[in-house]
Amino acid sequence: LWPSLDANAGLGKTIQTIALIAYLIEHKRLRGPYLVIVPLATLSNWQLEFGRWCPDAKVVVYKGSPDTRKELYETDMGGKAETAAPPFHVLLTTYELIMKDRLRLKRWSYSYIIIDEGHRMKNAASKLSAALLQYDATHRILLTGTPLQNQLGELWALLNFLLPKIFSSADTFEAWFSKPLTEAGGGTEDANMTEEESLLVINRLHQVLRPFLLRRLKVEVESQLPGKAEYVLKCELSVMQKVMYRMIQGQGLCTVGTSGQVKISGLNNVEMQLRKVCNHPYLHFSAEQYGEARATVPEHIYRTSGKFELLHRLLPKLHRLGHRVLIFSQMVKLMDLLQDHLNQVGFKHLRLDGHTKGDDRGELLRIFNTDPSYFVFLLSTRAGGQGLNLQSADTVIIFDSDWNPQMDL
Numbered sequence: 001l002w003p004s005l006d007a008n009a010g011l012g013k014t015i016q017t018i019a020l021i022a023y024l025i026e027h028k029r030l031r032g033p034y035l036v037i038v039p040l041a042t043l044s045n046w047q048l049e050f051g052r053w054c055p056d057a058k059v060v061v062y063k064g065s066p067d068t069r070k071e072l073y074e075t076d077m078g079g080k081a082e083t084a085a086p087p088f089h090v091l092l093t094t095y096e097l098i099m100k101d102r103l104r105l106k107r108w109s110y111s112y113i114i115i116d117e118g119h120r121m122k123n124a125a126s127k128l129s130a131a132l133l134q135y136d137a138t139h140r141i142l143l144t145g146t147p148l149q150n151q152l153g154e155l156w157a158l159l160n161f162l163l164p165k166i167f168s169s170a171d172t173f174e175a176w177f178s179k180p181l182t183e184a185g186g187g188t189e190d191a192n193m194t195e196e197e198s199l200l201v202i203n204r205l206h207q208v209l210r211p212f213l214l215r216r217l218k219v220e221v222e223s224q225l226p227g228k229a230e231y232v233l234k235c236e237l238s239v240m241q242k243v244m245y246r247m248i249q250g251q252g253l254c255t256v257g258t259s260g261q262v263k264i265s266g267l268n269n270v271e272m273q274l275r276k277v278c279n280h281p282y283l284h285f286s287a288e289q290y291g292e293a294r295a296t297v298p299e300h301i302y303r304t305s306g307k308f309e310l311l312h313r314l315l316p317k318l319h320r321l322g323h324r325v326l327i328f329s330q331m332v333k334l335m336d337l338l339q340d341h342l343n344q345v346g347f348k349h350l351r352l353d354g355h356t357k358g359d360d361r362g363e364l365l366r367i368f369n370t371d372p373s374y375f376v377f378l379l380s381t382r383a384g385g386q387g388l389n390l391q392s393a394d395t396v397i398i399f400d401s402d403w404n405p406q407m408d409l
Contacts (some may be wrong), residue, residue, distance in 0.1 A: 015113055033089060034091070039116065044361040044363075045361070047061055049389070058087070062093035075105055077091070105135075115141070240281050248270060278400075
């Protein structure tokens with residue numbers, strides 16, 4: 001059977017996958033090749049973990065410019081050789097390159113194709129799904145924390161990729177599970193199902209999927225993990241924030257003129273402007289105005305924002321107690337302000353956001369995990385919120401939550 005490993009974030013899907021490959025190579029003498037497809041944001045982390053947990057495996061990280069990839073193919077991957085067996089064990093690459101260079105990469109028959117963040121396959125008609133079906137593999141494995149996001153059709157797409165002969169028809173799959181559940185909530189007298197009947201349908205879904213899904217939840221390993229305490233700290237707005245907030249509520253967009261006066265103009269997305277004010281009023285300043293404010297009264301960077309004021313008092317205490325901190329934010333400009341504040345108070349830190357080059361990500365992770373002098377790691381939620389191992393930190397601060405709470409988990 002070709003399984004799907006479905007586990008909550010942080011339960012070690014990466015390590016389990018590498019352990020499987022190491023076991024197959026060392027004990028079963030199956031040298032591969034193994035094709036591991038991951039998001040670009042986690043590519044460097046996978047490379048680090050392979051080096052740590054399976055150092056004897058020859059791993060080719062297929063990335064870079066067209067010329068670099070061509071050289072990798074011809075030298076490290078033996079692309080010019082006539083022999084069928086490749087000179088590597090693992091080919092590690094991204095979704096984009098698996099589609100762009102498929103004529104080159106589908107040359108080999110793979111022992112396993114392993115897809116990280118497998119819910120990217122939820123659309124059976126997508127280009128990624130179509131491209132991967134052209135690759136020959138003995139086994140396929142999907143890794144995901146969210147096998148079912150919106151509707152059962154997405155789950156069918158994943159199962160169809162893993163086992164196309166068993167889950168061949170989306171209509172049949174819908175008839176088995178989706179339609180009875182939909183009808184049960186539809187309110188029609190003929191189709192209404194009792195609570196017992198609904199539980200029977202759900203139980204049938206679990207029974208059918210059990211052989212194909214290895215599902216692990218945090219509750220199952222919670223007793224093996226160190227204790228976790230969650231706190232919601234409420235911050236009062238500063239006087240400046242309150243003034244700007246009321247003006248935006250009543251009239252729209254708020255900007256600060258060259259002479260320091262507050263200007264208001266109409267704007268559709270008022271919620272985003274209010275959110276910016278709650279984070280820091282300087283987000284409405286131009287670069288010149290911010291530079292002038294910073295030079296004139298440097299301490300205003302934390303005094304004009306309730307969140308920054310609390311952070312200014314919290315970080316020194318955490319530092320004295322020997323903690324190491326990850327700070328997540330949604331806005332790059334807000335991360336600029338956080339970075340300026342950390343520089344101002346003298347806390348050594350690193351930063352990773354959407355502008356960080358793929359080659360630099362792995363080095364940043366390595367530095368933070370091996371050098372305890374770095375106290376804070378600034379990360380954008382989208383770029384740093386998945387597939388990164390930062391186990392050397394013990395405190396996480398979500399500075400501004402996402403509109404979708406699931407993104408912060």
